[in-house]
Amino acid sequence: MRQALRIGSRGSPLALVQVELIKSLIEAKFPEIKIELHIIRTTGDKILDSPLSKIGGKGVFVKEIEDALVREEIDIAVHSMKDLPTPLPRGLTIGAVAERHDPRDALVSSSDAKFYELPKGAKVGTSSLRRQAQLLHLRSDLQIVPIRGNVDTRLRKVRREGLDSAVLALAGLERMGFKNEVTEIFPADVLLPAPGQGILAVECREDDVEINEMLSQINHKDSSISGFTERAFLSTLEGGCQVPVGCYARIKEERINIMGLIASPDGSEIIKEEVEGSLEIHESLGKELALRILNEGGRDILSRLVS
Numbered sequence: 001m002r003q004a005l006r007i008g009s010r011g012s013p014l015a016l017v018q019v020e021l022i023k024s025l026i027e028a029k030f031p032e033i034k035i036e037l038h039i040i041r042t043t044g045d046k047i048l049d050s051p052l053s054k055i056g057g058k059g060v061f062v063k064e065i066e067d068a069l070v071r072e073e074i075d076i077a078v079h080s081m082k083d084l085p086t087p088l089p090r091g092l093t094i095g096a097v098a099e100r101h102d103p104r105d106a107l108v109s110s111s112d113a114k115f116y117e118l119p120k121g122a123k124v125g126t127s128s129l130r131r132q133a134q135l136l137h138l139r140s141d142l143q144i145v146p147i148r149g150n151v152d153t154r155l156r157k158v159r160r161e162g163l164d165s166a167v168l169a170l171a172g173l174e175r176m177g178f179k180n181e182v183t184e185i186f187p188a189d190v191l192l193p194a195p196g197q198g199i200l201a202v203e204c205r206e207d208d209v210e211i212n213e214m215l216s217q218i219n220h221k222d223s224s225i226s227g228f229t230e231r232a233f234l235s236t237l238e239g240g241c242q243v244p245v246g247c248y249a250r251i252k253e254e255r256i257n258i259m260g261l262i263a264s265p266d267g268s269e270i271i272k273e274e275v276e277g278s279l280e281i282h283e284s285l286g287k288e289l290a291l292r293i294l295n296e297g298g299r300d301i302l303s304r305l306v307s
Contacts, residue, residue, distance in 0.1 A: 002210060004034045008065045008074035011039040012150050015078070017175050018200050021098060022078045025218040038074050040065045059085045066092060069203060075211055077203040081196030081227050086235035088203070095204040095215030100223040101171035103198035103248060105131060105191045108173075109165040109183040110158050118142070118164050125157060125166035129265050133244035134191050135167065136267030151176045167191075171198040192246030192261050192272070195230035199223055222251050225282050232286030233260050237294065243305050249286070256282050260289045262298035265305070271298045 005026065009019045023035050043060040061083040068074050069092060081097065088094070107115055115138070118124070125147030126132055132144045145163060147154050151172050158166045170185060202218075204211045229249040237245055244263040249256055256279050261272040273296065275289045294302070 006036045006074040008038045008040050008068050008077040019078045029217045079201050081199040081201040082194040093206040094201045095212050096202040096219035097224045098200040099220040101198040103193040104170045105167050105186045106170040106182045107184040108181050114184045122164035125163045129244040130246050131167050133263035133267045188248050193248050195234040195247040196227050199227045229282040229286040232283040233290045236287045236290035258289050271296050
């Protein structure tokens with residue numbers, strides 16, 4: 001049994017909270033192992049004044065960490081699953097996921113006004129094309145204002161920079177102790193979450209048998225099934241970060257229900273469908289849902305956005 005385990009992570013306050021969660025799960029199973037934290041600054045941490053779709057998409061939060069994993073400078077990496085592109089780099093795999101936190105999105109309002117109480121033309125902060133498209137579909141009068149940075153930075157911008165509100169992941173707000181800032185929580189079928197939202201993924205080298213065996217001891221089965229189903233959906237679309245895509249898989253006993261969508265960034269077009277089936281074929285169902293959406297008009301939206 002190894003004596004030490006090197007964990008790689010971003011250094012943002014939320015990333016550090018998430019690492020501590022994974023660290024506690026490992027220590028509970030393997031108290032004899034000394035855990036070392038390696039902070040790695042990613043492109044997404046360095047460039048904060050541009051939308052993700054303009055600076056390289058999801059991979060900007062993970063590439064440098066994955067490079068360190070490939071070079072064997074760290075043993076595992078902790079990510080928000082929604083930040084992980086599909087596919088993973090060759091030789092890397094997701095060894096475990098923690099139990100999913102609430103995947104829904106939340107509204108933070110400077111005046112405590114709920115979504116439909118916001119004034120006409122209200123300024124709403126988000127840099128997510130997925131959120132932007134769905135918010136504009138619900139209310140085309142809104143002004144979407146790009147807003148990035150740590151959770152506390154975005155909350156501060158709502159209070160000090162003239163924004164009426166912002167939309168953030170509820171999981172991040174709660175993990176950072178900002179639940180009292182939430183004005184309203186959007187139901188998942190109203191504002192469909194990003195694939196993997198609320199799930200922490202632990203990435204490792206595929207050929208590291210010992211690490212994979214360790215991580216299997218902390219894996220949360222239902223959250224893993226949901227996350228891999230949503231990633232199968234996303235992978236089949238091959239849309240990248242410049243396409244508004246949402247997906248949410250829920251397990252009910254031995255069956256899984258999956259909702260998915262593709263939208264135009266202005267919210268004028270939304271193709272939204274759902275499927276349900278056996279847990280045994282969860283990834284196949286995710287792919288089936290993606291193909292159905294593509295065939296019902298999603299492919300046309302994709303072709304216009306990625307051409």
